[in-house]
Amino acid sequence: MSDLILARSQMAMSLAFHIIFAAMGIGMPVLMVLAEGMHLRTRQPVYLRLCRRWAHGAAILFAVGAVSGTVLSFELGLLWPAFMDQAGAIIGMPFSLEGFAFFTEAIFIGVYFYGWNRLSPVLHWLAGWIVAISGTLSGIFVVTVNAWMNAPAGFKLVNGHVTDIDPVAAALNPASFHEVVHMTLAAFVATGFVVAAVHAFFLLRDPANQFHRAALGLALVVAGASIPLQMLSGDHSARAVARLQPAKLAAMEAHYRTEAGSPILIGGIPDDATRRTRYAIRIPDGLSILLTGNPHGTVTGLEDFPESDWPSVRIVHWSFDIMVGAGMAMFGLALWSGWAWWQRPPLAQHRWLLRALVAGGPLGFIAIEAGWAVTEAGRQPWIIYNVMRTRDAVTPMPGLGVPFLVFTALYLFLAGMVALLLRRQFFDTDGPAAETAPAETDV
């Protein structure tokens, strides 16, 4: 494998790992403050215990999020020095703001996790809010950097030299809004469904358990409120991509020819050589309707771009379908849950729903990973869209296979440990029998 491929793989692997913890870092604090808020309001001890139990899990996730994020900030230079050389002055600003958001978050994580006995309940709750807000802000800031790579703005390029830098315009680039909204919602969706799955699992064994009922309820409120918004936001993202990065859109849709009345293609096998996508399910005129509002609207295909500027159509198209499919499935789960609750609460009695929620737990994260594959692989061969090619940004360092293997092994180990320890958190100290309905006394 070439060093370029290895560098890209290492970057992709590190980000794919970090994003899981980052998304939980945005979602978990919200769940925790909701639970703690319910406790402040209702004084039911079950909510306080829930909040504490979630906090235990979140502490592990936060630590791994922090270390894997640190790796990333160095990797930007270790793998892409030429990129940082050009981009630093333009888009370093949001990274610096992100630094402050991390700082606030890290400080109040300390206050929150270790301050149960040292703060009044309301102050403690407020500290949780600060964690939630600063976590969300750090996600927002860093995503604007990524948006800038997709829609570079705020500078001029004269003979290969960057001039007229405007960091504010760079941060508020045309892709920022849709990426920020879509990613933030994604964090809530993914956290909500994965947490719901854990508690649905325990409810299958012990449907009367108040603790898990409360947890499932809160998680589903968060997940269910965000998934419909996420579908709307995804549609908005697709329109923005059609405007800003038509080649990426064409790859997402596996759409080789520029034509009026474009169909939506679902699945299938895109083939660059013949410029056709075979075996796909077709929805006639669908793409034209979605993007132009007109069944005869024209949609640009890949043939309008030189082949050297094409991203990998298969990766981008399949990833896009996976994301949308996962989104639809989660939307379905949310509808089912809402309907079940409306018809015959509590949810804990709907065993098939619980089973479906357990099975659907990973969908949010699958969608996040697939969505990022769309965004990042779809930007190729550019690291800064239409400005700098990825191959021109890669480090001259040889032997990149070594760090790639080392970090892959390290992250696999961490992932295994995190899974094991989270399991411990729930199985050991929270044996389902321990908290069946009326026995709600201790805190």
Add this chain to the structure above:
Amino acid sequence: MFEFIVIVFLFLSLILYALMGGADFGGGMWDLLATGPRAREQREAIARALGPIWEANHVWLILVVVLLFTAFPPAFAALTTALNIPLTVMLVGIVLRGSAFIFRKYDSSAESVQLHWSHIFGAASLLTPFFQGVIVGAAVSGQIHVVNGAVTSGFFAGWLTPFALACGVFALVLFAFLAATYLTVETGGQPELQNDFRRRALGSGFALGPVTLVVYLTSRKGAPDMFHGLDHWWAPLLLLATSLFAIGALLGLWRREFLLARFAAAGQVALILVGWSLVQYPHLVTPDLTFANTAAPEVTLRLLVFALGAGAVLLLPSLAFLFYLFKGRRTATQDRPVK
């Protein structure tokens, strides 16, 4: 002007990282070296001290990195290229340190499991600051060359010299000393533990002397700029002040005035780093890259200064609150045990 303010913030963040994050690494080393009948209690005291603050302390490093690549992007590109290998090793250390610490807390409390994580935590706490010292040493070594933005001295220049390695050892001993001194204050009320850490602090404090000498001697060939930096008019004054703080720290430890010792040790470390920054300035990577020739355009620096100002207004009170909450009062007994 803005450039200068950013530089001050950069060095300040680095110093604060050493004072806080450095001590956390030192804590990890003493965890690894925990011995005697109270080994377990030592480990628990260390874990209690680190628990609430290590993530916040760690962010100083991230601040250094983002400031560097926003304000001096070519320097970041050159450093990450020339020092790719030691930086990568340091990162592995950072990952293992942070995760082993938290895994230990949430894994089974069985002695063997706990020890297993302790060893990883401790080993990573040795690895990371050692390489941080090496990296800082390499940046002043004068052996990393950059021509037209491209590193021409390869991937091994500067960091495999006796001087850089001595800097690594210096960082280890320095952080060990800081940590042990802080821990004497943290263990107030537990005289035996306090004694353990007092002995460790004294030992590492005295060890700092010869190690400093080695750094100085190796710098003659390994970092001539640094060696001759001591010719500046302010050098003797700074040296004097640093020595006074060092003596204050040792005396404080000796006479069991631990608050004084903590203050003096922190002052000593801060002054060492101030001296180092003064010698380093105006170079970022000696000899080819200076702050001036790698600085981002004025707009970026100006915005960054505003952001830093606003950030400081928000952060410093929060940070003060964090330390007040967990370090201000002698409330160790209120804490829930580490498990």
